[in-house]
């Protein structure tokens with residue numbers, strides 16, 4: 809993995825500036841909504857929402873860290889792989905993630921858009 813930036817550096821996510829000081833950071837939900845976490849393989853760091861329940865947080869962190877090392881390009885395959893990997897370590901977190909997605913209009917909308925845009 810090539811890391812282009814040295815900590816600390818500044819990025820803008822959803823129009824919010826964030827000072828990245830380390831590989832794993834827990835951030836306010838406003839930066840990520842409707843996502844729970846996000847990985848930045850080009851910069852070598854991940855962010856996870858700080859307000860999530862502990863079990864879900866662990867699952868999301870494992871999921872995002874997996875993305876850092878995954879070389880696949882197809883986002884759907886990337887997501888399936890990251891979910892299976894993280895779910896193996898944190899099955900309860902995985903189940904919570906599924907339920908929080910099924911019952912969130914914003915998240916479902918987000919994934920439908922992402923699916924449409926990938927074609």
Ligand SMILES: [Zn+2]
Pocket residue numbers: 871872875886887890
């Ligand atoms: Zn993912």
